[in-house]
Every structure is written in C-alpha cells, then in structure tokens.
Amino acid sequence: MIIQLALFAYLSRYHPDGQGGRTARPIDVADGATVGDLIARLGLPDGPRVVLVNGRHAGDGQELSDGDRLAIFPPIAGG
C-alpha cells in the first residue's frame, strides 16, 4: 500500500528516495506494516521522536493504512 512520508528537521536525510527535504512523498509499505516497522526500515537513529499519523500522535505499534500521511520529527521544541 502507498503512504505519504514526511521527515522533518535533521531526519529529512533518511527519506528512502534520497531527495532529503521535508515534503511528503509516497512510499510503498507492506500491508499490515506498523509505524515501528517503517522506522526500522528507514534506519532512523535511536531516541525520542514524535510521530503523527494523519495529524494524530501515534506509537510504534500503530498499524498503517493505505493513503495514511506519516510525519516524523526528532526531539524538538520552541516557544
């Protein structure tokens, strides 16, 4: 199935299409794949992250559905 993947801040270099950048791009994932499966596949560095699926916070165990928009952020904050 196809999901839209956007990686932010210093995670953008981990996008599998090698283009960097932060716009959401389509990638193919296996049916039943979870957020955690995809993170492992991307090889993201260990550590805290914020993951949003369709704008809502999601844990590693969340299963992805066709057409989902997945956004991943490293630890960030501001004011």
Place this chain on the structure above:
Amino acid sequence: MRNLLRVNMTDLSVAAESVPEVWAKYGGRALTDAIVYLEVPADTDPLGPDNKLVFAPGTLGGTSAPNGGRLSVGAKSPLTGGIKESNSGGVAALALARVGLSALVVEGVPAEDNARYLLVIESDRSARLERVDDWAGLGNYEVADKIAALRPEGDKYATISIGPAGEAFAKASGIAISDPKGYPNRFAGRGGLGAVMGSKGLKGIVVSYAGTKSLAHADKEAFAAASKRFSAALKGHAVSGNALPMYGTNVLTNILSEAGGLPTRNFSSGTFESADAIGGETQRDTIMARGGDVGHGCFAGCVIQCSRYWVDKEGHYKTKGPEYETAWSFGADCGIGDLDEIAELDRACGDLGLDTIELGATMGVYMDSGAIAFGDAAGALAALEAGLEPGNELRVLWDGAEATGKKFGVSRIPVTKHQALPAYDPRSVQGIGVTYATTPMGADHTAGYTITANILNVGGSIDPLKTEGQAELSKNLQIATAMLDSLGLCIFVAFPVLDIPEAFTAIHEMVEAHTGEKCDPDALMQLGREVLTMERLYNARAGFTAADDRLPAFFYEDKLPPLNVVFEVTDEDLDSVFDFVDETAAQMGLK
C-alpha cells in the same frame, strides 16, 4: 541586604531602598508581582500616576547560573486590565543584578506632557534622569544608537527603551531590551507595558555594568558543582542541546501545522499550506546561505543559544529570529508564506515597539475584515505603519486584536482577558487552551506551556485532542513556570528539567548555594504557588471573575479543520486550576 531603586517621574527623584526582608525569597516575577500587588491599587488607571513599572532580574540573575539572566517587567496592564509580568531575554537583567539592584521601580507621571526622559544608572548604582525631549518619536533602533553615542568608549551597558507606539500609549506596545550585540531586539512584549513606560515619560533606560563582577555566593563550591550539573543537563538533552541551537524556536512551525494546531488565517484552520516555507529548517538554511548567524544566546550565560539573526538578501542584519511566535503571527495567521516578508514586519514592530504576537494576531483579524487580503504583506506593513500618522484610523491596530476586531466588525476575535492568543489553536491542543483561559496573564502560551506533553512528548505525553489530564498539566506547568520566572531562568530549561530529575535538583541546589537559604523542591513549588496566588487575588480585586477564565465562544462552536475539533475542556476543569489559591493565601497571610 538587597537593594531596589525608586524613580519618581513627577518630582524626578531617585532613591535607593532595601528590599523588605519579607520578600527575601522573591526575585523576578515574584518580586514584580509583590510590588504591584502591594503598591498598585487594583482599580487604578494603568496609564495614570498610580501605576508602577517594575523591572527585576531573577534570584539567580547576575550569577554564573546557566540561563539565569531573564528579566521580569511588571505593572497593571493597560491591555488586560489585570496584573502583568512580561518576561524578556537580553542583557538588562544581568546589568541590573550586577550593579546590585534587585528591582527598579518607576512611579508617577511627568509634570509636563511632552517631556521625555532617559534614566541613566551607572555601575556604582548612582542614577539620574536626563531630559531627552528631542528623542520623541524615535524608533528603538535609533534610541539604541543615541544611547551608544552617550556612553564612554568600552562601556558595557544594557538599554531598555520604547518606540513611538509606547509613546502613543498603544495597548499592544512593548519594551525593547538590548541583546549582547546592542541590538534592541529582545522584548518584554506582552500586555502593553510599553504604554505604561510611555505614560511615565520614560523613553529609555541605560544600565552600565562596566567593572562589575558576577555576584558572590553563600557557598561557592556548592554553587559551582550544581551549576556544572545543570549546564551538562541543558547541553545533553536533545532539545536544549541540539534542536534549539540548530533551528531556533521556529522549528515548531512544521510540527504544529502537521498536528493541525497552527492557527492559520485568523484561526480559521489549523494547518498552513506554506508552513515549511516559513519554518525553522528553511529559516536556518536561508540564514546560512546568506552568511548570517545561527545559534547564539540572547544573554551571557545562556548555554542553549537558540537565537539567530535574520539577514536580508544582501546579508545585512534585519532582525532577530524571527521567533516561532512571529513566524506564526505574521506568517500562517496572516496567510503570508515568505520569511523575508515576515522579517520585515518583525523589524517594523521592533522599531515601533509593538508586540509581534499581538500585532500579527491583530493583522489576521484585520485581514479577516476584508480591508486587505490574507497574504498581502505590503498591505500589512503599510497598515502597521499607518499608526504613525496622527488621526489615522489604523492606529487602532496598535491597541490589539480585540479593539481592531470590534472596530472592523470581525466576529472571530481570538483573545482571552483582552489579550490575543499565541501560536497554538486550543481546539487541537486542549491543554494550551486551559492555560490561555486560566492564566492571570491573559492568553499567554509561556505561562503554562502544555505543548511539551501535548505535542512534543517532553515530560510525558497527554493526547492534545482529549480533555483528560489537561487541567492538571496546565496547573503544574503554571506553578513551575511562575517559579522559573522568579529565579530568572529561561523557560527553555523546562525541556530538560521535565525529562531529567537531576536538572531540577540542580536548580534548588544553585538557589540554596547562592542565597544561603534552604531551598528544596517543596520550596520551589511553594514559590510558584505564591506568585500565582498574588496574581489571582489582584485580578479578583481588579474585577475578574470565573467568566474571564473561558475562551471566546467560537473555540467551542467552530470546528477547526483539518481535524475538525472544538475545545471541550469543561468549565469545572478550568475552575479547578487554581484550587490551591485559598490555602496558599492563608499561608502567606493574604486575603
């Protein structure tokens, strides 16, 4: 023994006093609150002779405590009508603390309407008022230049000034504080304190700290040890040690837009299609490509160093940041998707001396009236500057979002206690809605920054779309923030402190080692509760009721796209936030 300076603008007297022993534990916000609480009648005209403008470094100000150099500015607010503490970076807190001042209290109004004064405080704590009538109408940057010309070569000093907006008593005017390079680009922005300073005829203050030293401690070794541990925690945490110095506060734009919480086009949507164009990553890339500076502190002793300077296409300094709040207010909230345009508006506000949060939100309201289009940056700049022309109707923009919305017939006016909401929509971030509704400061995100747990997974995770846990989260953060504001600590220390227990321990150890007075976690939390108690009691006397602890109706009724949510925290939960006030007031002997 701690010292404070009283300056009377009516008889032009300057007098030194001791800080009363009963306020021994109070610095920063606690001290500005205590003075306003005791000395400014809650029903007074904020622009009249009985309001007082109080500047106070925190308890750790002037020491080598990492990140202890914030400044509190307090008064009765002309915008909210309640007690206000406006907090700023820049070098003034360090300067005041190092010359030995725990507070500067400005009282009275000048005998002559057109009088303008500069208060000069030398490093030996002597002080005088100088007449500067010909500085009337100058922007903050020119005031900084004028002050520089007056100071001896090699002097070290801080400037505090207002622009024409403060002189015009604009309700959204702020007070500019100089940064380490002397730019007047840090702000005590919220609540119209620029107008209070303007009503007192005070155009500027210069505090020289040349030849002064970092303040001594009761226990030098204990302080050094705690300070080292604190610094290590700040640098070791991914947020304060990495993301903030790299991207600055504006790193938040993309995540808030993604989470459907970035108020766009006057709070009509929670996501902005051009978010990335105005976000922290693009900002960093652009500044670096133009040869600008990313990653410096806004005061000496900051180890987080999240500040940066925006430069124009030729590489010349334009303004600081812009910060997330400004990139939002003049960006997404106005439908403007260009950082150069936002920086232009930021610089204009900085020079005029206006709060960018209030003015950006105001501009969004003004655009919503149809007077100019969303996205019209040139029109926004012209509207902003129109207030300089006497009698121009757009002068109302300088009085903020509520005044502007009422004048132009806009129904969606995003304010609480008359102050404009900052860069997080409460419908999709319910916790910040609790803070906005309940903080005595009026809609203020820093007062209880629930974005930590609601969005960023810092200090735990509380679903921003549900009502559970939000009141408790906001309450605890409001208490902790009031404490940090009183110590002079930058609230960004909260990110590591919420995740690393040793960082919190280091705080009370530094306070104890510096003051020689016992300080433990309970004492710190009690300090926070006392601060909020003074504020709640003052506001009650000023006429505030539970009805003022609510959000505007449209947040409860209009579903915010794209998540299509409304604010749902109950009135009962909102009213539970200050359940500690009665008990704390009794402990303090207040009623």
